[in-house]
Amino acid sequence: MSVELAGVSAGPLAGVSVTFDAGLHVVLGQASDGAAVLVELIAGLVAPRAGSVRVDGKDPRRSPETRARIGALLEHEPVFPARDLAGGVSNALALRGGGGEARALLESHGLAGVAAMRAADAPPELRRHVALALALELAKPAALVLFEPLATGALSSRDQVRARLVERAADGVPVIALTASPRDASELGGSLVLLDRGRFVRRPRAALPSELTPNAPLALRVRASDVQKLVARLATDPAVSGLDWDASGAADEVLVRGADANSLALAVMAAARELDVTVSAIEPVLPALEEVRAANVALWRAAYDAAYRAGRDHAEKRAAAPKTEGTS
Amino acid sequence: MTALASGARLGFGRLVRVSSLAAAVIALLAVATAALLERRASPLLAPDRALTDVALGIVLPLLAYGSVSRALEGQRLDRALDAFARYGASRRSVALGVLASLTLSLAVSGAVIAAVSVIVTRVPADPLLLRDTLTSSWIGALAGAAYAAWFLLGSTFGRHGGGRFWALAVDWVVGAGSTAAALPWPRGHIRNLLGAEPVMRMPEWSASLALVLLFVLYATLALVRSPK
Numbered sequence: 230m231s232v233e234l235a236g237v238s239a240g241p242l243a244g245v246s247v248t249f250d251a252g253l254h255v256v257l258g259q260a261s262d263g264a265a266v267l268v269e270l271i272a273g274l275v276a277p278r279a280g281s282v283r284v285d286g287k288d289p290r291r292s293p294e295t296r297a298r299i300g301a302l303l304e305h306e307p308v309f310p311a312r313d314l315a316g317g318v319s320n321a322l323a324l325r326g327g328g329g330e331a332r333a334l335l336e337s338h339g340l341a342g343v344a345a346m347r348a349a350d351a352p353p354e355l356r357r358h359v360a361l362a363l364a365l366e367l368a369k370p371a372a373l374v375l376f377e378p379l380a381t382g383a384l385s386s387r388d389q390v391r392a393r394l395v396e397r398a399a400d401g402v403p404v405i406a407l408t409a410s411p412r413d414a415s416e417l418g419g420s421l422v423l424l425d426r427g428r429f430v431r432r433p434r435a436a437l438p439s440e441l442t443p444n445a446p447l448a449l450r451v452r453a454s455d456v457q458k459l460v461a462r463l464a465t466d467p468a469v470s471g472l473d474w475d476a477s478g479a480a481d482e483v484l485v486r487g488a489d490a491n492s493l494a495l496a497v498m499a500a501a502r503e504l505d506v507t508v509s510a511i512e513p514v515l516p517a518l519e520e521v522r523a524a525n526v527a528l529w530r531a532a533y534d535a536a537y538r539a540g541r542d543h544a545e546k547r548a549a550a551p552k553t554e555g556t557s
Numbered sequence: 558m559t560a561l562a563s564g565a566r567l568g569f570g571r572l573v574r575v576s577s578l579a580a581a582v583i584a585l586l587a588v589a590t591a592a593l594l595e596r597r598a599s600p601l602l603a604p605d606r607a608l609t610d611v612a613l614g615i616v617l618p619l620l621a622y623g624s625v626s627r628a629l630e631g632q633r634l635d636r637a638l639d640a641f642a643r644y645g646a647s648r649r650s651v652a653l654g655v656l657a658s659l660t661l662s663l664a665v666s667g668a669v670i671a672a673v674s675v676i677v678t679r680v681p682a683d684p685l686l687l688r689d690t691l692t693s694s695w696i697g698a699l700a701g702a703a704y705a706a707w708f709l710l711g712s713t714f715g716r717h718g719g720g721r722f723w724a725l726a727v728d729w730v731v732g733a734g735s736t737a738a739a740l741p742w743p744r745g746h747i748r749n750l751l752g753a754e755p756v757m758r759m760p761e762w763s764a765s766l767a768l769v770l771l772f773v774l775y776a777t778l779a780l781v782r783s784p785k
Contacts, residue, residue: 274639276784291785293560297645310567310640320563324644363644 237280240266241427258424272301298371300364560646564654592677621704667701706775
């Protein structure tokens, strides 16, 4: 099973070609980058201006049977066309033809208390949560495509959702999770692809700071028993280029910045051992999406400059070469 | 629940809301008021004027336009059905269900509007009252059904189904004539049935047939234009 987009233009997406095979794929990008419309395209709800979308070899826009096997979570879930939420879920299950009990499904996702709520009164986050439950419980899906699956409200358990997605991916289903949060991308794991202003721009190997923002200074969040002493020691360490610390003394953590994560971690541990400070956590600080986008621009610029220099050097070499006979 | 039943329930569910029912009541009051004014102005041919100019000429098309917009929640036809299509329903089947609900409700509305218009313009002792009421109700029902399909077809055009408005405008402007240009729109045939100048001198009986054929044509085109 796979999801294929060939030369697709829709909304901000411009001539996108990408294939998502079986497994967990995380698309890091904002709704305005085309993430929201990507979900609608794969779910068969909108037609591309150009190009084609195939899910398991069929166009979901024109194949109801394929749509029934796609679990989708939209950016803005519409109001369920039913009297109450249980009725909406029941309709969806009946249309899919797979049977199942609406209340049992809601109960398994901690939503039993809202089953009788009027569908029109359900807030957007709750509608997304119900839609996520429907997507995750789809029997034999052809694909799952989920917009911000870890951000469906307080009722959702992030671990439960993540585990379910991993399980589905292991079953051979293409699972595509779209998020604007590098933290969620890191938490989800899977293969990562960056969506920036309507184009897939990079495939970092993992949602790590060094991959998301190459060549940018790194930061480690350090929790320790005596942060003040640790900061005083680290301030003189050559591996550390900066420290962000709440000097009021209330905080038990400090952000340590530097060029290399390993050197920073070693510096922290050496300082902690020397000062007899207990370090309870060291974790990399993930860059914000804006920083990732800025890194994309920097990489494009670097690639452009390199190509420009190569072209200029080539032209200079040709100009400097002696002219051969017969040429004018 | 089948896709067809889902569509019918969707249509009826949105049409029986308080605001939709209030619009129907206002339409009836407008028709009754206009009919009363026509009767006071001149009892001669008052039923014809009330039906042609107001009840089936203005009120029914506007009510049909509003009802279709409401049933589709101001969306294009295919987008309005996404809530079912995403779970595997065929949009065409759901659209057929929506069309059925709209056709039924607008046929009943058209019949009631026409009946009210006739009853108010004629005196109770009029021997033609019953016959005119039944005939006008039939024309109103046919007109309501034709407008349901026409505006549903219009809803397949435009980003948000804005084709509905153009369908209303075309019917209003071009459909009121008697030339070949009025042939494809409901208004000319409705006017013919009510005794106005016929489209292309077609006999009165053929206007009923034309409305039925137009209904089938509009409905078919609307369904064909919806992706599966």
